[in-house]
Structure formats: structure tokens, C-alpha cells
Amino acid sequence: MNWFFEQLNLPDKATVLELGCGNGELWAKNLCKIPKAWDITLTDFSAGMLEDAKKNLNSKRFKFKLVDAQDIPYSKNSFDVVIANHMLYHVTDIGKAFSEIYRVLKPNGYFYASTVGKNHMKEMRDIVKRFNSQEITTDSWNLTEKFQLENGLAEVSKWFKNVTLKRYKDNLKVTSSGPLADYIFSMPGNTKNILDETELHNLKNFLQSEIDKNGYIYITKDTGFFQGIKSSEP
Template sequence: MGYNKIVGVIILEGDPKEFYSVGEFAKKAGVTIRTLRYYDKIGLLKPCGYNSLGYRLYSKQDFGILQKILTLKFIGLSLDEIGDIMKYDINDNDFKKSLEIQKEIIGEKIQHMFTVIKAIDETLQMVEKKDALNWDKFINVINLINLDKKWLEQYKNASNLRARINLHERFSTNKEGWMHWFFKQLNLPGKINILELGCGDGSLWVKNLDRIPKGWNITLTDFSGGMLKDAKKNLANYKDRFNFNIVDAENIPYEKEGFDVVIANHMLYHLNDIDKALKEINRVLKKDGYFFASTVGKNHMKEMRDKIRLVDESMLELEGFTLTKKFQLENGMEILNPWFNNISMKRYKDSLKLTEVTPLIDYIFSMPGNIEERFNKYKLKKLENILGDIIKDKGYIHITKDTGFFIGRKKQLL
């Protein structure tokens, strides 16, 4: 494969049987050439390259991408919505994963449609009985239809979290794993009330189910309904061990001094007002209760940032790269001090040894701030080449991880 910098197109060389012209591809796929040209124009399905005459060429893998587009279109998603979903696996050639994601989306869509049908049936029965019209029934149908947008956003949030977890699980050099190590550090007595704020998909508990003492009464909360739904699903066989609730950490809906322990695992830096949340955490903790707050240090994933700087330094100003500065290992003690006593900090020794490019690209695109929108085809290719060359030269990419947690005890406020 050669790259023509003058005209800005990728020239594909090799066996012509490996590639299809736009006409051949359209015929085999049963779509029109006009459709393919439109998908190319809006960036939904770009040709994999061009021949020496400048004609579009498609590969066998492009059939998998087209199949996904048409499947999502079939269930009623707009091309804009499909484009949003496709961004989250732009580099992904794992078609098993792609099909699993499609199946999940279709399942959500079917369930949503059945819920809307049920609401319409109830409204229809009311109309057929010629009772006084209850306009709340119509409002309910409208609200259910609008939920369609919400589960799409929730799906994207869950997909992002999976991309980040996948990178660390596959390539971390410390094979104990953060969730096992962090859980072990809790070292708590056998009969206590625990509140986790920002539980995500419940990974801390899923990874440690066999270690949880029977006397622990655990309440899992998250601001995202989609995340909480995933946590419920992942812990479905043990749901009698957990309580679930959607909670804003800045306005915790529990009575004062109800919990022996509050856990905030890599979540404080997501908040708009950390002090307000810490005041709330102090309020719901029992006297001398413990607060565990994990976060990262300023050098966490620094090599990743160094590589992005070579592509477009301005990207490092996006939220995904600045977010954790609000609460890091370097400044966390000072932030926690007004609300907690006897604060200590402990670091987790780890790093990444990456032997593949795609998982790191997926990780970057999963970060907050719509980072993927700042990558055009050429910036993406440049980053892939930079990472690929390092792996080719050294066999792997080393990335620093700087992760740890603070533990403090409730301070009695005046």
C-alpha cells in the first residue's frame, strides 16, 4: 500500500482480486452505487483506498461495515445516529464484537418498541371506552418515545467504559488487576453499610464476588441510568446482595450518618462541584466512617499523550486529557483535608505493555470530549503509523500507569 501525499489518497497495490470497484461492490452487496457514494460523502463508509486511476476500491472487510450500517438502518436509526455508533469502533476489525454490539442494540430497540406498543394499547383502550380523555396517557407515550435517544447515549457510555477496561485488562503488567488489589485494600469489618458512588458497570464487585463478606450491606449508585442498568445485569445472579439507585453525588438522597464506608472509585474528577460532593459524603458517613477515593497521577498514560502531541498538540486541551487534573494523586490530599482526618495515600504499581495498536485507539476515542471528532483519516493514519512503528521496532509500547487511592476518616464539622 502506498500513500500519495500530493493528492491525499491512499493508493492500493497488490492482487486486484482482493479489492472491488464501486460497481462490483454495489452489485455483490445489493445496494446502489449512489448509496455507496453518499455513504462515502458523509463519512459513514469510506472506500479502503483507490486504484492508480483514482477509482474507489472496497475490501472484503467493508462488507462487514456495510452490513452493520444496514442492520442499524433496518431497526430505524438515522444515518446520524448510526454514524455516532460507528465512531466508537472506527478501528475495530473484530466482527464478532461488532455483531454482539448490533445484537445488543437491536434487543434494546425491540424492548423499547414493545414498551411503546403497550402504552399505545392502554391509551387506545381508554379512547375506545369513550371515557374522559386522560391526557397524561398521551404524555406517557411521548416520554417513552423520547427514551429512544436516552438509551442510545447510555449505550455509547457503556461502550466507552468497556473500551477503557479492555485495554487495562489485556495489557497491564500487574496481573493482579486494579479491582482485585483495590478491593483487598478495603480490609473492612464483617458487618457494615457501604455506599459506592459512581459504580459504573459494577466491575469492583463483579471481580470480587467470592471475597465479599456476608455481613456487608452494599448500595451501588451511579448518575447514569445506563451504567446502573449494566451493573444490575452484571450482578443479576447476586442482586439480593446489592441495592441499586440512580444518585447524583452532589445531592446524595440518604439520611445523615447512614454508612460506615463510602467509595468513589475514579469518579470524583467527573463532578462539577467536588467540594459539594465531599460535604455530602461527610454527611452520610457515620462517626469515624471511612472514605475511599481512587484516582490517577499526572504521569498516568503520559506516553499516550506524547504520541497524540505528535499528531495534533491542540487535542491535549480537550476534556479527556484535562479532566483528571481536578482530583489527582498530587492534589487530592489538599482537596480532601477540609472534610476528612487521618488521610493517607497508596499507589498501585502497574504499567501497560501494548502489542497492538487498535485497543489504544479505541481507548483514546472512548475518552470524554468527543476526541474522535478531531481525528480525520490522515491524523488517524499518522497516529496508527507512529504506534505501529514502535511495536515493529521494540515489540511493544510501554505506557506508564500512575493509579492509587486515598483513605480518610470522617471529620466532625463545626
């Protein structure tokens, strides 16, 4: 979140809209860096997430609104910047979302859309498959396929000019089986209730055996963002 915020090439005075703000982590981790003249509106499709953002930020700096990215309730040319941070792959109709984003963005305004690539957490997926449990699924890792680093450039370029892609170079070296198991069960479709104590113990032992081979499990983090500019209107 710190890296992404630092990439926002914005003036000291700007109207900013974030779609799918989640728990507001982008802003919570960068509160001291936000220019005083920014007018920031945070939105999410989930009322629960929006409440979490309000609690986490606890600041009058922000406006909050329940919004569907496919039907943004703001007038044409309302914002200097629109941010979609790891959320477009959740949208049912991405074309409709882009149309709405384009509409509310001012001419020469900036659009930022972050997402993951196909290789994101690939080692984790391979390990889960090797564990070969019918109860544990890796299907949820495929939920991002609709809008990834590999196909997002073409999508964004349909609507915006001067589109660029910037990748965040990072990785994980995990040395404990506990966090890996917790992550697996945090994915949609997987809960600890599907395994009995023996099966759960076997999973953690399997993960730990993978760690013991090299001292850690290396996991690729494949993330980044697209930046585009709305054309000037005649």
C-alpha cells in the first residue's frame, strides 16, 4: 500500500474517488502523506467493508458512500482521479465499470487500477495441489483471471490513453507452517471445519516438511498497477 500510494502522480489539490476501498488500508497506511487539499471519497459495494474503513480511518478527511462500480452515483467529470485497487476482477460487467469510471473522470484525469498477475502465489497453489486433499480447493485463486496484469493493459487501453503498467517486485520467504495454513483457509471455499484434527495436523506437517527442505517456502508476489489518462474532450 505504501508503494502504490507513492506512485500516484497527483497534484497537491485533487478530487479523488476510490472504488472498492475495502477496509481503507491504502489510506490508513499513508495518512501522514495525504496532501491537505485532496478531497477524497471512499466507496465500496459492501456495507460491512465501508464500516470497517470508517472505523480504521476515524477521520473527517474522507467521505464514505456505498457504491456499485457499475453504477457510480456521481455526475460527469466529477473527479481528477479514480482508483480501483485490486477490485476490478470482482466486478460482474467490467465494461460497464470502465464506462462509469470514464464518465465521472475529468478530462486529463488519471485512472489507477492495481491487480495481480498469473504467477501470484503460484508456489502456494502448487503446494496445496500436491497435498491432494479433495476438501481443499485452489479454485478461488482463479477469480482474478478477468482482470490481471497480463490482460489488463488491453482492457484499460480501450478507454484511456498513455496507459502504462508498473510491477511491484516482491516475494515471500515463509518459515512457519501456521500462517500458510491460515492463508489457505482464508480463501473462499476453504474453512477449517472441512478438516478433522488429524487432517489439519497432516496439512501443517506437510507444509512444515516443505519448509524444512530449504529453510523456507519461496512464494512469488506478482502485483502491479495500470495508469491511464482520460482524453481531453472537445
